[in-house]
């Protein structure tokens with residue numbers, strides 16, 4: 001079937017679209033020719049992809065380099081229980097092809113970076129930003145402005161969501177007009193760190209899919225120039241007016257960003273907030289040996305209390321890192337302290353605090369996740 | 383903080399606050415502890431571009447929203 005025709009099965013499948021005057025046969029053909037690229041097959045990309053594919057939007061491109069993890073499944077509805085361990089792009093292709101065999105799914109099993117972004121994005125009409133980190137958000141924004149392509153933005157955290165359309169075709173504002181530079185690393189938590197309500201990306205991702213469909217159809221008013229804010233606890237939507245900044249380094253009148261840059265460097269990824277000396281540490285294997293011997297140490301868990309509900313090492317004392325400075329008197333002075341957190345970052349900070357206060361403290365390398373991976377496969381990870 | 387020491391009542395993320403008359407958005411952010419932070423600021427539901435912070439003055443009754451970036455997806 002050529003791109004400019006709808007077969008009998010497609011006419012039946014899309015008949016409720018064909019009945020809407022704003023869509024009709026012409027609109028459905030536009031959707032069939034509309035090339036949409038999803039950056040990320042995660043929380044936002046999943047519901048967006050499911051609805052776009054169902055609605056006959058395609059070719060549908062998906063960029064992702066990750067594999068499906070169990071902790072993805074409460075919200076990433078492209079992936080099923082049996083998909084854990086699979087490439088997200090493969091899992092997405094299987095789901096979408098089953099949903100609608102008429103839609104071509106193009107997978108880009110790669111991390112998006114400055115060298116490949118322009119060539120990958122260049123093949124598509126609409127870009128949907130469903131990524132989970134600041135470097136990729138700035139990369140997608142910059143690439144879309146440089147290529148003159150609409151960027152349908154969405155982001156989520158806990159109970160809150162945001163959506164907008166950054167559309168350089170109509171001289172609309174871009175992500176840098178809103179946030180000219182990223183926050184320092186570690187300041188704004190990700191969903192992996194702070195959690196997210198499972199249904200939340202369903203709302204925001206479907207708003208993104210809606211905007212993509214409207215852009216392809218050329219109907220209605222998109223979120224260009226508006227930032228939509230959603231709160232699931234209040235069940236409220238409200239919007240703020242976005243303005244193009246004439247001094248925007250990317251889309252302003254005298255741009256200083258005229259090609260893609262080093263986004264990891266821009267977001268200072270890998271830089272610690274305060275360069276400090278390494279602290280004493282031990283591996284999970286060494287900890288296991290110590291735990292099997294006579295316990296002559298304090299095992300200090302410096303995570304938040306809700307994290308202990310997923311997993312904890314037996315015999316731990318819990319003092320969250322943020323409270324440690326005020327609760328030092330609860331840590332026994334006579335014995336060495338072994339501190340741990342999820343992956344080792346907070347543990348290192350705790351060890352530094354403790355050693356400054358005169359304790360003999362050691363950090364567990366890789367945190368409790370390393371323990372779950374190397375020592376106790378039955379332990380739940382998050 | 384202000385030239386004449388007069389304070390005006392505003393709302394910041396829904397919470398009542400008092401700030402100096404005619405304070406700029408720059409000055410407001412510093413006085414609220416957001417100086418140098420990567421936040422976006424809307425005055426009466428209208429985002430103020432970063433380059434307009436110095437000349438945008440806060441008035442009595444203004445509703446300010448300070449929005450931190452969100453990366454999750």
Ligand SMILES: [Zn+2]
Pocket residue numbers: 173174175176177178244245248249250251252
């Ligand atoms: Zn801009």
